[in-house]
Amino acid sequence: MINHLRPAFSLVVLMTLLTGIGYPLTITGVAKFAMPAQANGSLITKGDVVIGSQLIGQNFTTERYFWPRPSATSPDAYNPMASGGSNLGPTAAKLRDAVAANIKHLKDSGINGTLPADAVMASGSGLDPHISPEFAKAQIARVAKARGLPETSVAALVQSETVLPSLGFIGEPQVNVLKLNLALDALKG
Structure with a gap:
């Protein structure tokens, strides 16, 4: 044996x-x-201080910053240790209630019109650091008002931070929220 x-x-x-x-x-x-x-986490630093990663979203909540898409991690938003989808289907009451609450929050903050899906629904991982250009554009008036900046300056910043699809057709246009907010901090206002 x-x-x-x-x-x-x-x-x-x-x-x-x-x-x-x-x-x-x-x-x-x-x-x-x-x-x-990339092998070290695509970290973004300010001087010698790590302030985030290009790959993991952060929970910006003040009026002075662009907001990310909702996070599916709980109890803390954008907690990488709790990464994973909610596994809620389209008929789930919990998902419907969460989307309705997100819509109400955005409408109450002055964002009107048709909201893109990423404005009210979490990504599969719950950690997505990107938003669509449409969601970024919907937030321009709110951010410009909170910072006392002209909307045209903030709109130009959103345009400059928009990343187009690879090779022109692979993926969707997207805006990295952390990089956009850092560029926003670099503006005076």
Whole structure:
């Protein structure tokens, strides 16, 4: 019996070393060499202080900043440890109530007109750092008023921070909320 188990045990140990340790370390090393910023989390720094990541949304709530899309993580918004979709289907009362509350909040804050889906619904991970240009444009008047800036300046900033689809057709236009808010802080007002 030992003669039959020894090769199986040896194979498990070998494959664990190769696929569980060797492969991940090799890929991590290659990534850190080829794409160091991305391999280290695409962190955004101000001086020597890390203020966020381009890959994880942040919960901006004041009138002076552009707001992200709703977060599905709870109890804290944009908590990466609680990442994951809500798994609520289109007929779920909880989803319907959450969307209605988000619509009411946006309407109460002065955002009128047709709201894009990302304004009222969380992304699959609940951590999406991007919003659509339409949602950003819907917030221009509110942000400009709160900062005492001309709407044209804020609109130009939104336009400059809008990232177009890769190769012109892969993906959707999007705006990274953290980068937009940092650019907004760089404006006087």
